[in-house]
Amino acid sequence: MKREKEIELLKRCAGLLAENSREMADEEGGSRPDIYLSQDRFEKEMKSFERFPLMVAHSSQLPENGSYLALDWLGGFPLLLTRDMDGEVHAFANACQHRGSPLAQNGCGQARRLMCPYHAWTYDMAGQLKSVPHKSGFPSLDPTKVKLSELHASEFGGFIWVQKSGDTKLDVGEHLAGLGDDLKWINAADHVLFAEESRIWNSNWKFIVEGGLESYHFKIAHRDTIAPLFNDTLSVFDEFGPHFRSVLTKTSLKQLQEIDEENWQIRETANVLYSFYPSASLLLQPDHFAVIDAIPLSPSQTHISVRTFVPKGSMETEKSRAHWQANFDFTRDTLLEDFELAVQIQKGLQSGATKQFRFGRFENALTRFHQINEQMISKE
């Protein structure tokens, strides 16, 4: 983010605080229950998300040549990420070309070769088949022509992006529509994974995204965690293509007028939340950031991971590790409040209790998120 933009955003927020007003859309918005329940709708969304690069991991999750990472991705698709012996990142379907066994169990590891646990076909880290036991049983097989099924993978701004389908690999920087500069600004590439926690939640993925797009709920839903630190319903957002940057202001905003403008720091005065379409978020805090990735598995199931990334070389002392751990715990505990609510909402929805959702004029990021999602999934 350019310095002028940082100052401009802070002035915009300070102006709202001074006038005790909020940025409002002309009209209220809303969404329909069926978009969180329907299998057809879910499949349409997954088909659409395949067409462009999605943030799936931070570069530090594949730290060395030979690192790999396996996970259940969109709709449960088994995804395997590797860093080959030349340092290049690849994304594959985690399925052996013999009879489909996953090559790696979900999680991360380090290897020079990946050997299938079923009959020991073996692949190098660039996905090339290297050896086949009892090869004489496959006279038509030329191993040099067999590779794992590969998806488009890119490393950009400190993250790994995967595009599942399409003949052309899209440019991640272009897809980010300007937010790539912010990834540079926060030096995302110079951070490493400190801690993570993940599990499957019984909620549609969109409820998880919605939790990051408004600050109306802070005072109530987060009364036991972050509420005392933030201003009530005082946030602003901007759009970048299908993505959002929200500035969620803290109570320290009111002290800004006592500080020389040249010393204003947005990271001290607000949390900046980047919502990368469709469902990965980066929460920027004063000295580190967290990534919340919500992977849609089914209309009512989402695999959510919370990861804290800290500057390289900042985990050396016990004191610093305790500092990061306290930050990770606090962020996770806050987010658990959101995820629990999302599960309860989904439960109500499935019982038919809820007929419509209303978005207030100051919750316009929700309205825009749903409008953008509709546009994206209706594109051919």
Ligand code: FES
């Ligand atoms: S399925 Fe992998 S070697 Fe048979």
Ligand SMILES: [Fe+2]
């Ligand atoms: Fe929340």
